Amino acid sequence: MQEINQYLADTLRQLRHDRSWSLDRAASECGVSKAMLGQIERGESSPTVATLWKIASGFDTSLSSFLEPAPAELRGVTLRSADALRQRPTADAMLMAPLFPFDARYGFELFEFTLLPGYERLSEPHSQSVVEHVVVVRGVMELLVRGVWQRLGEGEAVRFAADQPHGYRNPTSAPAVFHDLIHYPPGSDSQSR
Template sequence: MQKEIKVGDNLKRLRSDKGWSLDKAAKETGVSKAMLGQIERGESSPTVAKLWQIASGFEVSFSSFITTCSNNELTSLFRDANELRREEYNVGFFVSLLFPFEPALGFEIFELTLAPNYQHESEPHNLGVTEHILCISGEMAVLFDGEWHTLQAGQAVRFNANQLHGYRNIGEENAVFHNVIHYPENKQ
């Protein structure tokens, strides 16, 4: 059984680890002090875009907010996207965290599912962050370098994520893709 992950608890822990007040966290993330406090208290559920904005301000991985802390010990690990799939961050956008960020590896892996006609755009991530997208099923388009690029099942693309980017389902069925997000050394 999967343990319930509390985004607010992780936000509070990360803020404490950095020694930041809510004011400092608001300044670094561009998210209001009131909103950060609501997230920490479990009174507000942030969207994927808002979590990315917070993660970028903290200079940590996205998975830092949606999983429990890793002990940083690399061991064999079997994961099932069907058991991990969650839609609570955006309706029509399912997130399965296959492998959370590990400092020794420098990346995290997600399986993402977009409902038909769903589009998600992300603000730029920190300098040096790259995304690797592999379309597993369906048809999708990926926004980077100012334009949408079409991907069919089996096609992949890599791009610098420190720019406006996004994902769009352009087919009539769910579009499923893997996203490997690599962080520069000493970032999580």
């Protein structure tokens, strides 16, 4: 956890530096308090996924850019293991595996998320034109899109515009696992990274 917090702190500090933003300006752009941003930069706080998304949206960058660098390729092939990557990088009761962190060549990032029983997260809109593709791998979950909770079972998939409020929840007593491919529009800072 300490390694993740340090990577997040370094990335946030570098993004602010690259844009010549003060903590006040970053707080205003992200909708996150100056105190919280300062704590994150000092490695003193592990934000929730919702807070991390606010920061990513404020900087117009990908969520995965705060979790780890792009993985190494060997002759055009990248091998990843969800079991090796699965972690709880935020204060949420949700496990994340950044299977393929954002890469501007492809315009997307791919996560495996595990929602523990009873977990619910409401997400504020992401940057304009961000699209999510959710595929349930194991269990049952519910996805909030356009104000309606939709029940999704194993093998079911949904694509939706994520620049609107949405949410994820697990109303069951067993973990729910899903893949989430998040596509960023060409021209965003995410695409230029």
